Amino acid sequence: MFDKILIANRGEIALRILRACKELGIATVAVHSTADADAMHVRLADESVCVGPPPSKDSYLNVPALLAACEITGADAVHPGYGFLSENARFAEILADHNLHFIGPKADHIRLMGDKIEAKKTAKKLGIPVVPGSDGAVAPDQDAMAIAKSIGFPVLVKAAAGGGGRGMKVAHTEADLALALTTAANEAKAAFGDASVYLEKYLQKPRHIEIQVLGDGRGGAIHLGERDCSLQRRHQKVWEEGPSPAIDAASRARIGSTVAKAMQQMKYLGVGTVEFLYEDGEFYFIEMNTRIQVEHPVTEMITGLDLVLEQIRIAAGGDLPLTQDEVTITGHSIECRVNAENPVTFRPSPGKILQYHPPGGLGVRIDSAVYQGYVIPPYYDSLVGKLIVHGKTRAECLMRLRRALDEMVVEGIETTLPLFRALVREPAIIDGDYHIHWLEQYLAGQQPG
Template sequence: MLIANRSEIAVRIIRTARVMGIRSVAVFSDADAGSLAVKLADEAVCIGPPPARESYLAIEKIMAAAKASGADAVHPGYGFLAENADFAATCVEAGLIFVGPTAATIRAMGDKAQARVRMAAAGVPVLQGYDGEDRSPGALAKAAETIGFPLLIKPSAGGGGKGMRVVETAGDLPAALHAAQREAVAAFGDGRVILELYLQKARHVEVQVFADSFGNVVHLFDRDCSVQRRHQKVIEEAPAPDLPQTLRRDLHRAAITCARSVDYRGAGTVEFLVADDRFFFMEMNTRLQVEHPVTEAITGLDLVEWQLRVAAGERLPLPQAAITCQGHAMEARLCAEDPDSGFLPSTGRIEHLALPAGRPGIRVDTGFQAGDCISVHYDSLLAKIIARGADRGDAMARLAAALRATEVVGPATNRAFLARIIDHPAFAGIDDLDTRFIERHDADLLAPAPPPEASVIAAAAFLALRGMERVSGQAADPADPFSPWDRTHGWRLGGAASRRLELAIAGDTAAVDVTWAREGYELAFAGHRLSVSGRSEPGGAARLRIDDRLVNLRFFAQGADIHLFAGGMVYRFTVLAPGRSQGGKETAGGRIVSPMPGLVLAVSATAGDAVEKGQALVVIEAMKMEHTVAAPRAGRVRSVDVGVGEQVVAGAELVVLEADA
């Protein structure tokens, strides 16, 4: 079986294929040549350069790889070509088994306008909206007046939150339409959109369905995916908490009705909005979902195995009555993005990665290892951390502990942001759980991290000193290994030695006066006096005594940097050379630079334009998402230094404003 995908989902499929005795063939771009999926597969075929359109989206290259490898079947995973009807049809025409529904089914449910019409005809509730053939700006504006505001713009040909825009007023509609259509073309090759009434307070609840070619259709219960940012799911859980039993039963029935109405086969997910004990059809994803592990956790089933058995022509492994739900499960999406910088994508080499796999009740799905690079060409998902517990509270506690134990050095991640969501009282309370949860609580979830406590600074100083002593000891080659003159522990004829150590962290500098003691150090800084002793291991574990406290922690040292993992927090300390200040990033007056590498999609300013603070100047695409670079202040544009279609690096000059008078 050839897996037409990459990273975490490719690894996930390979593991089940191996258990079932099916040989796996991975495909990879030049950027993924050393990836975990390539290492685990029985065979791997290069399909082109890093850009997805030249590799993972290139149907002809994937078909050539399938032919060259002698594959019998193709599994599309999710994303890329997973819901591309032409790809499914091409596979079947080539004599391959496509692990998924038929091309006709994918077309029927892939077009959101057509899907709305079908569901309404089948008796499944749909939101008030517009799905007519006339998609001209005038027709859409007229439809918007009828629907009312706020409303939601959705691409007709795709899902996953891409291209979706909430429009609050009629005046915002033209710009939002233009942006939504542009992103839809980039993501799905189709700029058609539909309009729907936007519910201010609604939950996102979905039902996992499965069907075989013998007419059997079952549900595997439900999931709540309400915690989202920019329509992208962040936390998912199963079953959906606190649903009235009648409503839950009606959701399951509606999902099965949806599957039957399009002669479905394989794994699918029907997504609904739930508000005031009413529900409305959103869309059907004709593939495996990113969040499928939470369903596996509560049912004890392997959904990929079910996919492969159904694709091979077998009946569903279990009837509805035999499928049970036990416990509760939650999944957090660990992504390479920086919440402190507006969730900009973060790229680069993963220097250190320790994920909490193997802890009781914890599962980790990832396609990355330490030493891999996060590329600008693909999405930012680094890993999925899944917790299963006896009930929702138990699952939350396990997930919170797993997030605290997660260690990543290199690209920035949303780990701390995820942990704050799980720890937030409103998340535990359920009553506040809806699609605007993050928006409503962003002040708490994005609050600046507190400065490190004195004990944390003391631990960093201890590790820095031991690291310097270790390096110094390795460099020395004394003739007498017992000579006190070659020791590095601070012994001197006149008494204990002392020195000043400077540690930079988060823009500040801690000046620590160090005196060597018999078993460690006496530290003085910022009004604190602490004694520190203990031991550290090169593998990253340390057990320290700080005054009368015993502390266990983990760390990762690289060059002058010490990354300290303590109390669920991550601190990055830099040991400064004597006389060296930390320094800051200098910004030249008027220069607006790219915050990340990416592709320029739009430029909305020209030289001589007067712009207001916050006005959009350039739109850049990175990691399959759009990011708008806005004017930091009012002024006049002196020059525009990029054009649409250019690939820019982080720090590249985009626009220059006239210097302030």
């Protein structure tokens, strides 16, 4: 087991990692920018090191500063959390060059799955169903048009090195394609330094379903069921739940088994999530995230497994905690990402939290690093915290979520709590009858179709 872990992140995920380390008896090092000097994980860690000024590139993405912090404190492993350097294969290699353990997958797998085109090719080879589309990058010429016609409009233009909805455009007709290709390529170049784009069939009303996996790096791998992340705004997840109200037990077993076998063939190490679009009973691979997910608590609530703790144990050479036959899904869980944003315009609302009261009671969990008097800085993401609830059934879970949302108090800044209080009372949400376009239609004042 590791002796001391440096947590190369901030906010709620840094605190989440710190808690897992404490339960394993591992010493912790918190790194922080000058803007995060009063952060909760900094206060609770055994040691802390300031790694730079507020901009991420000068602090949380500052690899030399992180290496220096490891050297100063004697840390022997680094947990990257999510975001920042969590899917940076070169960072993982640099740590290895300095005899430091990267708590995450092998660098080759991070690099492979970070390229959306290569990830899709790999998925195909491993027997995972994929969305119909181009075999590689396309250019705004006749070849792209021919491919689009063969797929059938509408088509989705996507950045090969993308994520978070950037470098992603829909072409509904032949006339739209040239502009969509150019715009997506320009966005991809600006955001990722890579203008490569590819084409996929644009599905009309799919669900976004992701399968949580856990691998030991030696050919052992299991899946832990699915999460439904279909409620999205600008391709960003807002509400996640598991199990999906749209998936039956047979479909779950089928896609879960397919994904687990693929991870076994890859000899995948640690936690990961394989993401699909699901429509008319069929799954279509879109990408794999080689890190812990923001919404991992949903899976923890329905399986009883501490995914961050297991991630650390397996990175240290441990075995899988259980076999596939021993995995059980119990009850239902929903997570709401409460952000410091205006609930109508979604304009960021950084500032000081004057009053803070998290909800409690049976089956209610808050993953948050804020406290009364904490100042949410304007430099990073706007996440206040994640409200996660669990119930014996989805109906019970929804009622518990409604109660918890009404109980939660965050004053001094604007938050998205009013949006969730409205959503939990929407008939379509109560019925589980929604898709990836539903929320944007709802927010636009349209009747979601």
